[in-house]
Amino acid sequence: MASSKQLTNDLEYLGALLRKSERGGSPFMIYALWAVLVLVGFSMVDFAPHRVGLFWFIAGPLGGVASAILGHRYGLTIGQLNREDGLRHLWHWFGIMLAILLAVPLGVSGAIAWPVLSRVFLLIVALAYFLAGVHLERPLKWVGLLMMAGYVSLFFIPAYGWTLVGILVSLSLVVSGWVERRRGGTPDR
Amino acid sequence: MERILEHRSRLALCVLLNRNDCMSFSRLKGLLEETDGSLGAHLLKLEKEGYLSVRKEFRDRKPVTWYSLTKRGKEALDSHLGSLSRLIRQGSGGRS
Numbered sequence: 001m002a003s004s005k006q007l008t009n010d011l012e013y014l015g016a017l018l019r020k021s022e023r024g025g026s027p028f029m030i031y032a033l034w035a036v037l038v039l040v041g042f043s044m045v046d047f048a049p050h051r052v053g054l055f056w057f058i059a060g061p062l063g064g065v066a067s068a069i070l071g072h073r074y075g076l077t078i079g080q081l082n083r084e085d086g087l088r089h090l091w092h093w094f095g096i097m098l099a100i101l102l103a104v105p106l107g108v109s110g111a112i113a114w115p116v117l118s119r120v121f122l123l124i125v126a127l128a129y130f131l132a133g134v135h136l137e138r139p140l141k142w143v144g145l146l147m148m149a150g151y152v153s154l155f156f157i158p159a160y161g162w163t164l165v166g167i168l169v170s171l172s173l174v175v176s177g178w179v180e181r182r183r184g185g186t187p188d189r
Numbered sequence: 190m191e192r193i194l195e196h197r198s199r200l201a202l203c204v205l206l207n208r209n210d211c212m213s214f215s216r217l218k219g220l221l222e223e224t225d226g227s228l229g230a231h232l233l234k235l236e237k238e239g240y241l242s243v244r245k246e247f248r249d250r251k252p253v254t255w256y257s258l259t260k261r262g263k264e265a266l267d268s269h270l271g272s273l274s275r276l277i278r279q280g281s282g283g284r285s
Contacts, residue, residue, distance in 0.1 A: 004280025007273055010197055014204050021205055021220055076248065079213025079255075 023183045025085070025137050027074035030067045031177025035170040037063050042166025045118060046159075052118070053104075060097055067093075078184075089136060096128040122151050122165075139176035146172050190272040191265045193238055198223060199231050203240060203258060203266045211244070211257040232256060240265055 075081045107117040126147030133141025150165035194200045235241045240262030244255045
């Protein structure tokens with residue numbers, strides 16, 4: 001019978017194997033998709049503020065559906081399917097979208113001015129990314145922190161602050177996606 | 190303890206498949222770093238024991254074999270891991 005030391009080694013091996021199987025959880029295309037949406041959506045606050053709401057009302061859910069499809073396709077490509085993980089992602093982002101949707105009446109009713117509410121939305125999304133990084137995919141933690149820094153910077157940047165924040169967040173998403181792709185060691189399709 | 194799961198690779202296969210709904214042969218091979226023959230032999234043993242179910246399909250005109258853990262396989266794995274934990278605790282307790 002195996003010694004307890006050998007058994008401990010075996011269990012450590014299993015732990016390492018499980019961690020290895022969880023690397024590269026999302027494909028680069030999902031990060032790239034949201035990098036584009038963030039770049040466009042954030043810039044619109046500076047250049048077409050009256051269209052921002054409509055943009056996110058359409059792009060948000062559509063981006064979510066596209067992400068789910070891309071995630072599933074990626075699972076098929078790499079040969080690993082985990083419905084529970086997928087549902088966890090879905091509930092996380094759905095919860096954030098719902099929170100934002102429920103806050104919209106504050107702007108519509110005039111209770112909070114739209115420029116202020118937009119910053120509150122940024123803070124909510126920043127928290128969402130940060131928590132996603134803690135519970136779902138590690139790189140998103142840094143994207144969340146960058147968004148929080150972006151929120152603070154908006155109080156000091158006199159013009160085109162949203163565009164600048166959008167560019168930086170977009171770049172961080174691309175870099176995060178690239179890092180995840182390298183960690184996963186499998187190519188995107 | 191389940192004798193068939195005393196082999197590290199077979200135990201690893203069951204642990205991975207317990208964590209995921211299903212995994213392909215090539216994914217398992219990449220993670221365990223086994224040869225085709227060796228991995229195939231382990232998977233066949235587990236399948237014959239009723240621990241795995243197998244599904245074959247074509248994807249991009251290439252054959253893909255998917256494996257998932259059966260209910261019997263989950264129960265065997267739980268039982269085996271429980272036994273391992275008890276053994277380790279006994280081993281640690283004996284030394285103190």
